[in-house]
Amino acid sequence: MTKYPPLIDPFNRKINYLRVSVTDRCDFRCVYCMSEKMQFLPKKDLLTLEELDKICSVFIEMGITKLRITGGEPLVRRNILSFFKSISRHLITGDLKELTLTTNGSQLKKFARPLFDLGVKRVNISLDTLNPEKFKRITRWGKLDQVLDGIQEAKEVGLAIKINKVALKKTNQDELNKFIQWCGDEGFDLTFIEVMPMGDFGEEDRLDQYWSLKDLREELEKKWTLKDISLTTGGPARYSEISETGQKVGFITPLTHNFCESCNRVRMTCTGQLFMCLGQEEDADLRSALREGSDNDHLLRKRIMQAVDRKPKGHDFDYSRKKISGQMSRFMSHTGG
Numbered sequence: 214m215t216k217y218p219p220l221i222d223p224f225n226r227k228i229n230y231l232r233v234s235v236t237d238r239c240d241f242r243c244v245y246c247m248s249e250k251m252q253f254l255p256k257k258d259l260l261t262l263e264e265l266d267k268i269c270s271v272f273i274e275m276g277i278t279k280l281r282i283t284g285g286e287p288l289v290r291r292n293i294l295s296f297f298k299s300i301s302r303h304l305i306t307g308d309l310k311e312l313t314l315t316t317n318g319s320q321l322k323k324f325a326r327p328l329f330d331l332g333v334k335r336v337n338i339s340l341d342t343l344n345p346e347k348f349k350r351i352t353r354w355g356k357l358d359q360v361l362d363g364i365q366e367a368k369e370v371g372l373a374i375k376i377n378k379v380a381l382k383k384t385n386q387d388e389l390n391k392f393i394q395w396c397g398d399e400g401f402d403l404t405f406i407e408v409m410p411m412g413d414f415g416e417e418d419r420l421d422q423y424w425s426l427k428d429l430r431e432e433l434e435k436k437w438t439l440k441d442i443s444l445t446t447g448g449p450a451r452y453s454e455i456s457e458t459g460q461k462v463g464f465i466t467p468l469t470h471n472f473c474e475s476c477n478r479v480r481m482t483c484t485g486q487l488f489m490c491l492g493q494e495e496d497a498d499l500r501s502a503l504r505e506g507s508d509n510d511h512l513l514r515k516r517i518m519q520a521v522d523r524k525p526k527g528h529d530f531d532y533s534r535k536k537i538s539g540q541m542s543r544f545m546s547h548t549g550g
């Protein structure tokens with residue numbers, strides 16, 4: 214049982230889902246996510262694993278039932294298993310219903326088994342191509358074989374797998390059917406994500422990469438039968454089933470579809486900044502509540518409640534008329550995708 218009244222925002226949305234970025238660092242440099250020469254945050258600015266545990270535990274007391282760990286690459290954070298181990302105590306009490314993560318898969322060969330043993334049952338793995346050269350081009354530093362080995366390990370230990378694939382014009386457009394077939398054969402769900410205007414690298418042109426999921430879906434329907442299913446996760450994905458494979462496909466279309474009315478989530482960065490909306494700059498500083506206060510549990514709860522009271526109605530992304538408005542200056546690896 215949670216100790217406090219549920220977190221309800223001004224638009225009557227119940228907030229029960231927290232995404233936490235545990236590091237801004239990564240072993241890849243995906244072209245749409247990071248610049249090749251990323252400047253990472255000073256270590257002292259990052260929340261320690263104990264501080265992360267503390268804040269997550271306060272959120273859980275306040276009614277968060279689903280926790281997704283992300284990054285950067287969460288599995289490159291040193292001693293990350295000790296964090297999973299400690300936070301999994303809330304799964305045992307039943308206060309936390311789901312503990313999950315989003316990963317690039319590079320470290321799963323090592324971590325899939327211990328994560329499963331600690332109560333993680335599902336994992337989202339980002340994979341944009343099955344072609345080793347293209348994989349190298351997209352991730353700059355990644356090795357496809359290593360990720361595929363990690364995915365197989367995750368499958369073998371019993372983790373349910375969802376593949377996240379960013380739709381990239383000209384880059385992975387030609388692999389659409391291959392991906393559907395592969396996920397169908399392996400028993401993985403698949404979600405397509407529209408590339409979002411995060412960060413400003415001055416290297417890659419967002420409009421050039423942008424492939425609308427409306428167009429992608431039309432392409433899919435030439436070969437596969439898609440049946441819409443009413444699965445609501447409170448997130449930006451809409452789901453269909455591919456009749457031929459029985460597999461679920463999701464479409465995350467933050468730019469062409471307004472999903473905000475059912476938003477149930479908030480996001481925290483690895484420095485303790487709480488963002489109420491992925492597409493808005495407004496934030497709350499939870500690290501200072503933790504590091505400066507004497508009764509910091511009380512201060513944290515107060516900051517969280519005040520922040521949820523300021524959750525905006527929606528975001529302002531807009532690619533229309535070839536102009537990106539609502540472009541965010543922060544990186545996805547900072548906020549946590």
Ligand code: SAM
Nearest residue numbers: 246284285286315316317339377408409545550
């Ligand atoms: N490193 C982990 C991974 O790649 O899964 C977790 C963090 S990553 C920031 C989370 C998700 O954000 C990934 O699926 C990635 O493809 C997606 N992402 C990053 N930058 C993006 C962008 N500009 N537009 C859309 N999705 C993006």
Ligand code: SF4
Nearest residue numbers: 239241243246285317
């Ligand atoms: Fe790293 Fe994930 Fe960003 Fe790729 S998308 S650079 S794997 S954080």
